[in-house]
Amino acid sequence: MSLPAPQGVSSPTFKAPPLDGSLAFPELLDYNAIHSAKHTLFRYDDLDNGGFRTISWEEGVAAVHTAGHYFKKFIQGEAPITIAILANTNSITYFAVITGLMRLGFIPFPISTRNSAAAVAHLIKSTDSRHLIVSRDPSLQKVADTVCHQFWEAEGGDKITTIPMPCFNDLFSTKPGRYEPLPSVHPDWSQTAFIMHSSGTTRFPSPIYATHKHLLHHAVRPYYGDVDLCGQVYGSQSAAMYHVMGFISITNSTATGSIMACFPPVEPPVKPTAEHVLSSIINTGTTIVATIPSFLVEWARNPQAVEALKATTAVAYASGPLEKEAGDTLVANDILLLSVYGLTESTVSLVLPNSIPVEGWEWMKVARNVDVAFVPTDEQDVYRLYVKDGPLHSPAVLDTEIDGVKAFDTKDLVQLHPSNRKLFKVYGRADEQIMHSTGEKTNPVPIEAGLVLDKHIAAAMMFGRAKFQPGVLILPTPEETFDPNDTTRLAEYRTSIWDTITKANEQAPQHSRIYKEMIIVANPAKPFEFTVKGSLRRKAVLKAYEQEIESLYKTVDEASETDIVIPRLWTLKNVVTMVRDIVTAVFQQNIGDTDNIFLAGGDSLTATSIRNSVLRAIRKSKVVPVAVIRALPHNFVFDLPSIAAMSAFIHGIVVGACAALGAGPATRNDEADEEGYPEIDSxxxxxxxxxxxxxxxxxxxxxxxxxxxxxxxxxxxxxxxxxxxxxxxxxxxxxxxxxxxxxxxxxxxxxxxxxxxxxxxxxxxxxxxxxxxxxxxxxxxxxxxxxxxxxxxxxxxxxxxxxxxxxxxxPRVAENIKMMLDAGMSAIGDMMDRDAHGSTLRRSKNLLLEAWNGGPANEISRKSVGTIKAxxxxxxxxxxxxxxxxxxxxxxxxxxxxxxxxxxxxxxxxxxxxxxxxxxxxxxxxxxxxxxxxxxxxxxxxxxxxxxxxxxxxxxxxxxxxxxx
Missing domain, CATH: 3.40.50.1820 (Alpha/Beta hydrolase fold, catalytic domain)
Known part of the structure; x- marks a missing residue:
């Protein structure tokens, strides 16, 4: 088959490496260091240097060899040895670590930092890893300690050797030509070259093994696309290197001469938020944006972001579905928006088409080097997708046969275009896996199975496709049936099943947790539909409750799941307490006030939950106008990633709002006698x-x-x-x-x-x-x-x-007025107790009564009581x-x-x-x-x-x- 898109044919600095099998992937690195030495490998943000700095191939490969020598000091034994990596570091350093290990002949196994200690231990044991590279941040050090201890106990004294993750300066300070080259390596094509793992939406993630043959197929893939990628600045800011989206940027650059655009190599690494990624796109002159749908949704609502994206060659998204409104907005602004489909086990869709299908931006073509099978389902135009083993592309997992050929069952359902059968788009998962807009996935099956064990629940069905977080539709048992419009009964029912949901949450990945406000109870007038076998007709139920689900997400956008006590007195101390309670509720564990919540395992979903909780508290306090709340930075949790930093920011917002409204002491910083203050908004x-x-x-x-x-x-x-x-x-x-x-x-x-x-x-x-x-x-x-x-x-x-x-x-007789005033104060206390806000008013009542009766009180308490009496x-x-x-x-x-x-x-x-x-x-x-x-x-x-x-x-x-x- 001819190659439709030769790469680097007119580049003065890049000479495409041989991809005919004469060189394995680690050897391609050295080839580029010699034949494309001055060609740019990386660009990263540096505003003091005109926007960005660059790293050439000869500089990058020098770091690869330096990394290899660094790891040789720690690793005993002959290659191939699997080396696990659990690190929160920048992409440029991660690149050198992965490729340095491969250049030694070892097998790098990057593990997502979002995994629990138990999941990490499972992955290390299942891959027979005995070495673990760990970054220096305390949260991952703690995970590593737990993993090593569990492994030592389970394996009867066998140990895992931990290796400190090197820093950028450790690896990139060596000048080209001044390092000792590593011994040459030429691995067998069937040998494992690289290990990744699945998303872990079931009990634990599973390792996925890629051979050197698979890496060569990855490298050659762009040659079957439509565009010469050489010199294109490929945006690698959105995806971590332990994710397949991140790793593909390495193979693409190696094979085509594309330039990887990254965040600067700082520690801790820059968090990939929509704002940070957009800024880096602009600073580095990124021409091909590769990102996730949730960022595109945010950018589509920002005219400045849209203008920046119009300057790019293409904008590609993967890891989840994109809301139609956002996609339509981008395409209407002449942005080449491309949907990309692939899995850790296999790539599928065409690399960088040169145009959007006339049928719509959601539709994709299968790559020319990939052989697939669309197996019909019982739904019109919906097929189960299988990827066949072939000479130009072989999936990393072959778990079935199609027409006598080994194949990989993606378990994904795709929809073929009714008039152009060469086009497809993702319809859903055969196993009902829910793809969120963050790229994370929720497998609802085990969660639903745990929920229906509750005696109050007859059936449960999760939802959340293309949304930040999942929710669940609950069908109560017949004796529990009620009208969900009865808010009191709804709250009672949610409380009655909350212990069961908590247990399910404990077994689910963090991004799959169900929050209390994300529970929709079925309306008796709209019963669930079941198949003959007794299983839920998911499509029919989702359609029936479409309006309720969309309304719920609109509400959640302005609210959150946490029941946090809102300060009546907005001192800095009280704000810190509130934010600490919010973060603790979201993480379900204590986080230090100065700890970086993302180094502690936070992600985009936890940031959204924290942000919504904070905004909800501010809004309910009634001390800050809605206009001010809506103007708050969308990413303030990412920009201020600690309890202390967020609290100072929020306290400043409240102080400013109170000043505009004429309020003062409610937000004072002098807290020596704060506990005696009446709890009031201002x-x-x-x-x-x-x-x-x-x-x-x-x-x-x-x-x-x-x-x-x-x-x-x-x-x-x-x-x-x-x-x-x-x-x-x-x-x-x-x-x-x-x-x-x-x-x-x-x-x-x-x-x-x-x-x-x-x-x-x-x-x-x-x-x-x-x-x-x-x-x-x-x-x-x-x-x-x-x-x-x-x-x-x-x-x-x-x-x-x-x-x-x-x-x-x-009343002018002293004993008379005292009697009357005491009766009046008693009536005020009774009204506080009867009010729906009684729990938050009770402390105010107690403080006033103490001051009323001559007890210890501060100035404001005495003045309040004095005013009431006078x-x-x-x-x-x-x-x-x-x-x-x-x-x-x-x-x-x-x-x-x-x-x-x-x-x-x-x-x-x-x-x-x-x-x-x-x-x-x-x-x-x-x-x-x-x-x-x-x-x-x-x-x-x-x-x-x-x-x-x-x-x-x-x-x-x-x-x-x-x-x-």
């Missing part, structure tokens, strides 16, 4: 009585009055929820708390200074209901119009109800003076007469579990509306669900507050 700037949470042109803002504590933390979330302007009042040292009338006059002046003319919109919360009426009367008495007056979960008559319970005592006393005195009649009772009629002079429309919102529960049970029927209609028959009363605190965030309440604006 503490007001002591110099500002009026805080503008959100401005919008000249429209009238809604002015929120504070509750008994004098703070505005309950309203911070309105800055992001509201579409109209919203201001809030807060107590400062200047606020006159000795008289309610003086306080109202003070606020009146502050509002007038900011907004001299009306109309005005007011809302009160809790104990500020009377203050709202007094302030409204001031505005209306001044000739101003109050167009909206909303009283949230309170009504002035409630003060009369409480006073009459005690016989309407004179404010409630001023209200009690005002209500007593206003409503006490000649009999000494608080007169309902006097209160009604006073309130009915208001012109503004009044709306009262009543929370079902809020203030109304402070009324004695025998009186609740009469006081169900908090007494509103007895005083203001024309007032509007709105009943909502929730407790005294949680109802504020209800969407219906927020809409009500914005009515007409």
């Amino acid at each position: 503490v007001p700037d002591l110099g500002r009585s009026l805080v503008k949470l959100r401005e919008r042109g000249g429209e009238p803002p809604l002015i929120m009055l504070h509750g008994a504590g004098g703070l505005y933390f309950e309203y911070v979330f309105l800055a992001e929820k509201f579409r109209t302007a919203v201001w809030t009042m807060t107590v400062t040292p200047d606020t006159p708390l000795t008289s309610l009338r003086e306080m109202a006059a003070f606020y009146f002046a502050k509002i007038k200074a900011e907004r001299p003319t009306g109309p005005y919109r007011l809302a009160s919360y809790s104990a500020s209901s009377v203050l709202l009426v007094v302030l409204t009367k001031l505005f209306e008495g001044n000739g101003d119009e109050v167009v909206q007056a909303v009283i949230l979960d309170h009504f002035p008559a409630m003060f009369m109800y409480s006073a009459n319970k005690f016989g309407n005592p004179d 404010y409630l006393t001023a209200i009690a005195e005002f209500v007593y003076d206003l409503t006490t009649d000649e009999t000494g009772a608080a007169s309902m009629e006097l209160m009604a007469q006073w309130m009915r002079t208001i012109k503004a429309p009044i709306t009262v919102v009543v929370a079902a579990e809020g203030s109304v529960k402070s009324v004695a049970e025998e009186d609740r029927e009469m006081w169900a509306d908090l007494g509103t209609k007895r005083f203001l028959p024309d007032a509007r009363v709105v009943f909502v669900k929730g407790g005294h605190y949680e109802f504020l965030t209800d969407d219906s309440v927020i809409r009500l507050l914005q009515e007409g604006y």
Whole structure:
């Protein structure tokens, strides 16, 4: 067969090596060092050197021989010997290590750093390795120690020799021509040259042996493509050298003269994130981008990234499916987008076609040197793919026969194009393996088998193709069936099966773990479909729940799986605690505050989980606007890969947001007495009585009055929820708390200074209901119009109800006011306990009660308690003076007469579990509306669900507050 794409025919620096079998792969390295000495082997980022530096073939091969001599000091015995590698290092150093071992005649076996100690021990034992090269980072050193100990115990005293991974400078400091060449080597073609391993989606990964014949087939493969790769800058940034995508870049460069573009050879190595890879593509002038789908999805949404990719020759992706929207966007921008299909055991698709098939970018052609068989399935146009043994390409694994020829069963299902049968695309796995957008794979079979052992689960089916992480559809047993729209029941059911899921997660690879929020419970109206044999009809079930699955992933994009306690006080210490809890929950083990989470085994999925958890916590805290959260760097976990670094960054974001909103002490760094602080979202700037949470042109803002504590933390979330302007009042040292009338006059002046003319919109919360009426009367008495007056979960008559319970005592008598204040504080505590947020409010309650009773307290605790006492006393005195009649009772009629002079429309919102529960049970029927209609028959009363605190965030309440604006 003729070679369609000869390589390097016009290159002045590269002479293509002989690929006729006269030289084995290790010999090709020396050939290039002699005949293509000045040709570039590597480019890597170096902004101080104009963007990149280069390493020539003669320099690279000098490092290969230097590496060989380094390892000869540690390895006893004659070749071939298998040498395992467990290292987190840069690609250039890894190249020299792999090829140096091969040049010695040894068999390199690179092992993924994502494997557990048990999996590494299994691989070493199954390949009879007795030497393990380990990098210096503590996490891998710990794995190596565990492996060596397990091996020593299991093998009756046999030992594994560990070898330190050399650094870049150890290998690349030797000048070409000044090193001692290694003895020549010419291995047999059937001899094992290289070992890789499978992904380990079953119990343990399996070794895959490639002979020198296989390596030659890898090397010759580009010659059956469409493009001369010589001089092309091939992007090797995305794939590790222990992955087949990384290793192929070595064989391609050796055979064709393509240039490997890599990250700089630094330690620890640069993490391949979408941002880092794109930057390196630009810096090194990468012309052929080889990457994973998840990066392409991110780049497709970034106009700057799209512009950078337009300058390349081609963009190829592998290791998983690509979302159609992202692919369409790239192709629409004239980017040559190529789908590549291959496995560790065998390559399949054509190397670098020169155009996209007219049928679509998803479709691929089989390489001209590869012989395949498409075996029909029971689905139209869907075939099981087999790769046959042949003279030009032989799979590393031959596990079956097709038409009398040995073949490799890929276990992949492919779809042939209906009109062009030479084109195919991946349809799925015959064994239902799920391919994620990260290139990682989940085998759902053992996980599902473990889940159905639970007595609450009738069936389980995992999903997650083309997504970052998997989820699971659960069919409850008949006695457990319920409507999943019942959120309370859903939470209970998830909790009931969580122990079983935890056990399944313990046996699954990290990227295959199921998070609590990734559980979809079947709707009784949409039952699962089963085959005659009783197995799930996967395609039908996935189709039926397609909408639920997509909705779930959209939700997860803004949330996470961890139930983390969110700080009410955002000190740096508390932020560190929160981030530490998040990282611990994601890793399911403790990580040091200064440890690099990626050296500890983190990957893109764990980074996503940590990021989502952090963003969820910040969003739920209501101290940072959504616009700020959305603007946070997508890769901040990669850029700040330790608990300490992330915490400092997050604390800075919160401090900045609080400063913009006028908050201060909530984020202070002085933590000597932090444990005594009340847990609140923000503490007001002591110099500002009026805080503008959100401005919008000249429209009238809604002015929120504070509750008994004098703070505005309950309203911070309105800055992001509201579409109209919203201001809030807060107590400062200047606020006159000795008289309610003086306080109202003070606020009146502050509002007038900011907004001299009306109309005005007011809302009160809790104990500020009377203050709202007094302030409204001031505005209306001044000739101003109050167009909206909303009283949230309170009504002035409630003060009369409480006073009459005690016989309407004179609040100016010390023992009387103490009794009344204690009762008021007790009511506040009861409402905190009843609220859905009770667990997070309980500490605030305890701190306030300690300060209330004269216990140890810091400045903020004392000030909060002082404000509550002064404010409630001023209200009690005002209500007593206003409503006490000649009999000494608080007169309902006097209160009604006073309130009915208001012109503004009044709306009262009543929370079902809020203030109304402070009324004695025998009186609740009469006081169900908090007494509103007895005083203001024309007032509007709105009943909502929730407790005294949680109802504020209800969407219906927020809409009500914005009515007409």
